Amino acid sequence: MKVLMFGWEFPPHISGGLGTACYGLTRGLSHIPDVDVLFVVPKAYGDEDQSAMQLVGANQIPVAQRELSLSNFKKVLGYIEVGSKLVPYVDPDDFWRLTRSEVSGSFRYIQTNAEGKIDFSGKYGADLLQEITNYAIVANVIAQDNDFDVIHAHDWLAYPAGIAAKEASGKPLVVHVHATDFDRSGGSVNPTVYNIEKQGMEAADMVITVSNLTRNIVIEKYGIPAHKVVTVYNAVDPVRKSEWDDIQKGVAEKIVTFLGRITMQKGPEFFIEAANKVIRKMDNVRFVMAGSGDMMERMVRRAAELGITHKFHFTGFLRGEDVFKMLKISDLYVMPSVSEPFGISPLEAMQSNVPVLISHQSGVAEILTYALKTNFWDVDAMADAIYGVLNYPALSQMFIKHGKIEVDNLQWEHSARKVKEVYDMALAN
Structure with a gap:
């Protein structure tokens, strides 16, 4: 089976969990006999790991003087309006917050370079909507020039590309919902x-969601028939030996860590209120x-108002080895998300022998048994859980021991086999 897969980012060029999940899934699919993946991103840098699949950048594909199959796809393009507001580099969540009232305008002509190719930034800047449109145009060409059995599009950024490829080829489309705009x-x-999300889900032959929480949103908020929405949980790559395994804390105190975007979705304000109580x-x-994230300054101010800045540290964005260095010196990881479709970072913490506290809204x-769970808004319960883990070593060791065993069984190969079953369902339909 040949899979034409569309994503927006791929390691090492990532800004969040989407690229990590795409990497893990493609590696998992590589273990399944007779499954080959052609993974497309807007911009390829050349340093991506292609051991599990072939990766192509849309910026590498000539599109000038090509005939495009766009009869129905024009309806999709109608949803993509280009705003003129210039914003600094931000992640997708912040982009929409900053431009929410500014998105207006109309579809523009596609500009190509001297080689007849479209230039992509591959990021989430002010031209994001135009790049989504351009990506779909290139996807139409790629689908005409390649042989494949099924199309797989990751998240709303790639849904128009998936629709364009389906229209060009007539092959079944699977869309993968890693998050919705409701989250x-x-x-x-x-x-x-x-509208882009809904159009992609409606055009898809099958829809994959990363949790039942997200599945319910897709069915209830987007009106997608339940029979074509299947939950496939994410997983985590096996932890590898590194030079940071024996890293030691530079302080004698216990360390409690929040690691993620500092945005409304992640619940940082509840973490600070619980920290104050502890x-x-x-x-x-x-x-x-x-x-x-966009709430960073407000969180710094709130910590100052509470008078806890001498016990509170803001590191800025961490990636790669820095994430695992931070986890290695942590005594507890907390993810108090308001609405988290899945959440891979708690699994990474458990791999690092760190107990985790997560919200019921994730x-x-x-799928986790050996994790502490509270409602995101219940800062008293959160503070009690934090205090208990830090002050009762037997409780902490129980979560560390059994949590490590639990997370080691959550492998991408298992998730990939379930995705393969969804491919088979899409082909059968």
């Missing part, structure tokens, strides 16, 4: 994003907020 916006949905009860503790809570 990113807290319910204040951007109509342009919503610090009032015990002195031997420090809290770390590792990440960046998809990963559906």
Whole structure:
């Protein structure tokens, strides 16, 4: 089986969990006999790991003087309006927050370079909507020039590309919902994003969601028939030996870590309020907020208002080895997400022998037994859980021991086999 897969980012050029999940899944699929993946991203840099698949950048494909199959696809393009507001480099969540009231305009002509190719930034800047449109145009060409059995498009950024490839080839489309705008916006949905998401789900022969939490949103908020929506949980790559395995803390205190985007979706304000309650009860503790996002400045101000800045550290965005270095010196990892479709970072923490506290409002809570769980808004329960783990070594060791065993069984190969079953269902339909 040959799979034409569309994503937006791929390691090492990532800004969040989407690229990590795409990498893990393609590696998992590589273990299945007779499954070959051609993975397409807007911009290929040349340093991506292609051991598990072939990777192509849309920026490498000539499109000038090509005939495009766009009869129905024009309806999709109608949803993609290009805004003129210039914003700095941000992740997708922040992009829509910054441009939510500014997205307007109309479809522009496609510009090609001297080689007849379209230039892509491959990022999430002010021209994101134009790049999504351009990506779909190139996808149409790629689908005409390659032999494949099924199309797989990851998240809303790639849905128009998946639709364009389906229209050009007539092959079945599977869309993979890693998050929805309901998660990113807290319910204040951007109509342009919503329409792109809904159009992609409706055009798909099958829809994969990363949790039942997300599956319910897809069915209830987007009106997608339940029979074509299947949950396939994410996994985590096996932890590898590194030079940081024996790293030691530079302080004697316990360390509690929040690691993720500092945005409304991730619940950073609840982490700070719980931290304040714990610090009032015990002195031997420090809290770390590792990440960046639109709520960063507000969180710094709130920590100052509470008078806990001497016990609270903001590291900025961490990636790669820095993430595991941070986890290695942590005594507890906390993910108090308001709406988390899945959440791979708790699995990485458990791999690093760190107990985890997660919100009931996260998809990963559906599959983890050896994790502490509270509602994101219940800062008293969160503070009690943090205090308990830090002050009762037997409790901490129980979660570390059994959590490590549990997470080691969550392998991408298992997820990939379930995705292969979805491919078979799409082909049968």
